[in-house]
Amino acid sequence: MDYRVIKENDVFLLTDEKGNIPENHSYGAGLYTKDTRFLSKLDLRINGEEPILLNSEAQNAYMASILLTNPHMEKDGDLILWRESVELERKRFIANDVVYEKIRAKNYFPKPVTFTVNLHFDCDFQDMFVVRGFQHGDVGKRTGQSVTDNEMRFHYEGADEIQRTTLISWDQTAQTVSDAGYLDFTCTLGHEESQEIVLTIAPILNGEEPTILPFDVALEQVKESYRAWNEGVTKVKTDHPRLQRLLDQGITDLRVLLTDLGYGSFPVAGLPWFAVPFGRDSLIAALQMLPFQPEVAKGTIRTMAAYQGTKRDPWRDEEPGKIMHELRSGELANTKQVPFSPYYGTIDATPLYLMLIVEYVKWTGDTTLLEELDSSIEAALRWIDKFGDRDGDGFVEYYQEAAKGIANQGWKDSGDSIVHRNGDYAKTPIALAEVQGYVYQAKTGLAELYEGLNRIDLARKLSEEAQQLSERFEQAFWMEDVGFYAIALDQEKKQVGTITSNPGHLLFSNMLSKERAKQVSDQLVSNKLFSGYGIRTMAEGEAGYNPMSYHDGSVWPHDNSIILLGMGRLGHHEQANRVINGLIDSASSFEYDRLPELFCGYEKGERAVKYPVACSPQAWAAGTPLVFIQTILGLEPNVPKGKIFFSPSLPDGMKELTVENMKVGKGTISLTLKKKGQQTQLDVMSNTTGLDVQCASVISQG
Incomplete structure (x- = not known):
């Protein structure tokens, strides 16, 4: 990765490997919260020159450690600073919505030296959509800055009438403080002497200033929260070192990605672009985490319920009972210039929401959550039957209504992902195979739970609807000539016959006959779909196949994980173990043995091929090693049934x-x-x- 990112709750800092925020950085470096960049420039120099990178590390994603040194400096033949004589160490973390950074300068030159540590800050307060180049619009303006001996403030008045401020403070006497954002510290150090400078950077909305603690106190708070997290999660030990590293990294990354909007902790989708609530991403990551920390599922469910659709709003693809796709809270969303406040253009989040409720209750026995969410569950079921099935054919399909929304609304949401075998793109409304499986799983699971609660009529109704869906699905989606299921039905109810990974999700639903499930599992690990490092999104040889693409031949760990849950549930151990071993082998190709959002789908070679702009850490990629454990165990709890x-x-x-x-x-x-x-x-x-x-x-x- 050519970036370093740290996060805590709703604040994250994205920098280059040296810890700086350069202008025009490829990943849009900056300090972000509420989808706004509160710091757009951070430049550290020594005597005005860029330092040399020695080491850069952010394995834990809550703390970054960066080691730098000076270049050789002479002027008119006089020595200013011998090369590599000063060590600059930067340590940073986020606590209570404040970035803390300690810069330690140490002299290794044999004699005393004097040098200057230079810092330059700036703030553009750009909306995340503007930073990424996706949208532009009417925005607010900078309203100046102010400086004192130990702090500087940058101010912005948003078009959404929110006052935004970036507060930067320091604990040492500065030789230069400029309202243009320049800050200089002079250091005079003997041999092996060091000096520390502590900076804090705080994003402020509408004047609500955070409490800034001493560096060591704030750091201990963060470390304690991670100790508590590690004590609370399931412990796994294995004699397989690579799996152990992968699992440990995943558990740490999931803790980093947790956020709480007031309804309990839930995983945001991923860093750097998607540190926000996502319907399908958050729900699937919470599902993956059930064996390790089931309380996260409860926080995720309650968060989704809080933002459940209540009305028809084509601008946001909102409908009553629908679960959101993505929630943004930046200037463009707040002023309705983009439809993400929240946006509801997802076909699968609503059945996934019900699926997670079912799996959570089976895991915990917490039937009180069913009672608490009774009206929400009823609304979600009504959405599936009424709004999800827009033409009454018994299948849930999607169609984009929002002008600035998403065209393809399944998890493969790129514009070229639903393609016929002749290369033509399918036209909406589109009914995806895996979504029908999610609906089946949600209804059968709820029917079982409601039967246990003596709500017999509702249980029978849901069970009958699920059975009818299963029969219709088999007739409409099965392709006898290839022994596999179509990825989708298009607007004319024609099969989109391209061989993809999507039908693999049906294994988890228990929707398929024993014979058909075995055929699906075998096809998924065939040479066409299995790269050696994991199951591809699209089979080699298909018209749309492209191993470098986002969704048409790449490998997505989370996609594999849902398939693995099904293989484990059905006892398809040979196929599951092949997939697990392939993904474990891929991990050594990535920094920190961390599975990224996706990687390219080339055949297995010396290393897996990276996808250029994959998010890392990504919640459902981090959750994939956790699924390995559940699959290896073949684990299926059912607390309401006592087993x-x-x-x-x-x-x-x-x-x-x-x-x-x-x-x-x-x-x-x-x-x-x-x-x-x-x-x-x-x-x-x-x-x-x-x-x-x-x-x-x-x-x-x-």
């Missing part, structure tokens, strides 16, 4: 897996998997759930 089912299978290269303190229902369960010849033995070390443990393999109770 936990396991169908375990350890992949090649792993002989033992230990899971400790996994929250299920009102207790926890700890267990170990061990290879015993050709079988996998499940040893239950402790079980305080009160649930019956069932296993499709060898089991022993500790």
Whole structure:
């Protein structure tokens, strides 16, 4: 990556590898909150010259550590500063919506030296859509800046009547402070002496200033929050080092991506572009996290319910009961120049919302959430049947109404992603295969839960609707000539027959017959769809296939993860383990062994090929290694029915897996998997759930 990004709650800082915010940075570097760039320039120099990068690290994504040194400096034959004689270390993190940075300068020259640390700041207060070059519009204006001996403020009055201010403060005496944003510190240091400068940068909206704490106190607060997070999540230990690194990185990244808008913590989609609530992304990431921290699912569900559609608004593709796609809170959204306040142009978020509710209740037994969200669930079901099925054919389809909205409204939302086998793009309304599976899974799951709550009529109605959908789907989507399902039906109800990964999501729904599910699994790991590093979004040889594309041949870890959930649930261990091993092999190609949002779909080589602008960390990519564990366990809890089912299978290269303190229902369960010849033995070390443990393999109770 040619950037470094750190985040905490709703604030993130994106810089280059040296820790600076240069103008015209390819990723739009800056300090952001509420979809506004509160700092657009941050330049650190030594004696006016750019330092040399030694090391740059932000593996934890909540703290960055950057090591720099000086170039050689002479003037008219006189030595100013010998090369590499001064070490500059930058450490930064975010706490309570404030960026803290400590700059430590240390002299390694044999004699005392004097030099200047120069800083230059500027703020453009641009909306995220403007920064990314997607939109322009009527915006506000800078209203000046003010400086004192230890702070500078930049002010902006938005077109949305919000007053925005960037406050920069420091703890050492500065030799130069300029209202143009320049700040200079003179350092005189003997051999191995050092000096520290602490900066704080705070975005302020409408004068609500944050509390700025001492650096060490603020840092301890952040570290304590991560200690608490690590203590609260399920612990996994494996004898597979690469999987362990991948899993540990994913758990840390998911903590970084958590945000709370007042309804509980939920994962934003990813950094740097999507540090906001996303319907499908947040819901799928929360689903992936259920075995590790089920409370995140509850916060995600409540957040989505809070922004559920209430009216017809074509400008935002809003309809009653619909779950949002994306929420933005910048100047353009606030003034309705873009329809993202929130925007509802997604066909799958609503059934995914219901799916997550079902899976959460099965995991926790928290039926009170069903009661709390009764009207929301009813509205979502009504949307599926009325607005989702716009032509009454029994399938949920999408059609863009918002002029500045999204044309393709499934997870493959690029303009070229739904393409016929002859290369023609499908025309809307479009009914996607996986969305029908989500609807089926939501309705069958709710029917089961409602039956347990003695709401028999509603349970029967939902069950019958799901069965009818399954029968219609089989007739309309199955392609006998290729032994696979179409990705979609177009506006004329013709099959979009391109072979893609989308039907793989149906495995998780339990919608398919045993025979058809096996055919789908086998096709997904065939040479055409499986790259060796993961399942491609589109099969090699199709008219639209392009391994470098966003959705037409690339590999998306989260896409693979939903398929894996289905393979694990159905006991397709051979196929699942092949996918898991491929994704593990891919991780070594990426910084910190971190799975990115996507990567290119070329055949397996020495390294997986990076996609140029993939987000990293990305929530549902970070959640994918967590799904590996659930799939390996073949884990399917059903607390309302009083049982936990396991169908375990350890992949090649792993002989033992230990899971400790996994929250299920009102207790926890700890267990170990061990290879015993050709079988996998499940040893239950402790079980305080009160649930019956069932296993499709060898089991022993500790």
